[in-house]
Ligand code: KG4
C-alpha cells in the first residue's frame with residue numbers, strides 16, 4: 583500500500599488550525615504541515631475566550647489556513663485520502679464552522695470525512711512522535727479539561743479521573759486575573775512565581791490524600807481571592823508570593839491526584855513492560871508541573887512522555903493523525919459522517 587495522507591481541521595476553541603499528516607505502514611508518521619492561527623490577541627482585552635468573536639474569526643481564517651496547510655505540505659486536495667475535522671467537544675460556533683467547511687471540502691473532492699473527538703486527538707497525539715504502545719495513561723491539563731484517560735486504542739478509552747469543578751488552566755487564568763496579570767494567565771503566573779515565596783501562604787490542596795482519583799480546583803481559587811483581598815492593595819512582591827504559593831499548591835495537589843491513577847494502572851496491568859504517562863494540554867508547558875510529573879513517574883516506574891508544546895496545545899496535526907489512526911483501526915468507515923452534527927459536549 584502507498585502512503586495515507588489526511589488533512590486535519592481544528593476549530594473547537596480559539597485556535598484555527600489545519601495540517602496534513604502522512605503515514606506509511608511500518609514507518610513513523612510525518613507531519614507535512616501544521617498551521618495554527620491563535621486568536622489570543624482578539625480575546626486578550628476580554629480576559630478570556632469570547633465564543634462569538636471566536637466563531638467569526640474561524641469563518642474569516644479557515645479557508646486561508648487550509649490552503650496554506652496544503653501548500654506547505656506540497657500536496658493538492660486530490661492527493662489527500664480523507665478530511666478529519668473536530669466534531670466536539672468545544673465551542674459550538676467554531677465546531678460548526680470547522681465541520682461545515684470540512685463537509686464542503688469532502689463533498690467537492692469526493693474524499694471521506696472523518697469526524698474526530700477533540701479529546702481523542704489529544705489522547706493519540708503522543709504517538710505522532712513516539713512509538714508509545716497501548717494501553718497507556720493520558721493526563722490532559724488545559725483551559726477546558728483536567729482529566730486522566732486510559733487509552734486502550736483508537737476509539738477505546740476509559741475516563742479514570744476528571745475535575746469535579748474548575749479546569750486546572752481555568753484556575754491559573756482566574757488567579758492571574760485576581761492578581762492583575764494579563765491573559766492567558768498560566769504563563770504569567772509561572773513567570774512571576776519565579777521571584778515569589780512559595781511558602782508565604784498555605785493554600786488548600788483539594789481532595790489531597792483521598793482515595794477517589796478526581797481533581798478539584800475551585801476551593802484553591804477561593805482561597806487565593808481571600809488572601810489577595812486581605813492584603814490589598816497588592817505590592818509586586820505580594821503578587822509574586824501569591825502566585826508562587828498558588829502554583830506550589832497546584833503542583834502538590836496534581837501529583838497526589840495523578841499518583842492514584844498510576845497506582846491503579848499498576849494494579850490492573852501488572853504485566854505492562856513500560857507503563858507510560860503522557861501529558862497534553864496547554865498547562866503541560868508549566869515547568870514545575872512537568873518536573874513534578876517526571877519525578878512522580880520515576881518514583882512509580884512509569885515512562886513520562888511530554889510532547890513539545892506545539893503538539894500539546896490545540897493543533898490540527900493531532901486531528902489528522904487521529905483520522906489516520908481511525909483508518910488503520912478500521913473505524914473510519916462507520917456511519918454517515920456527512921450527516922453528523924457537531925456537539926459541544
Ligand atoms: O491547551 P490550551 O492551549 O487550550 C485549551 O484550553 O484548549 O490550554 C490553555 C490553558 C490556559 O488556561 C493557559 O493559562 C494554560 O493552558 N497555560 C499554562 C501555561 N501555559 C499555558 N498554565 C500554567 N503554566 C503555563 N506555563
Ligand code: ZN
Nearest residue numbers: 704724895896
Ligand atoms: Zn485541547
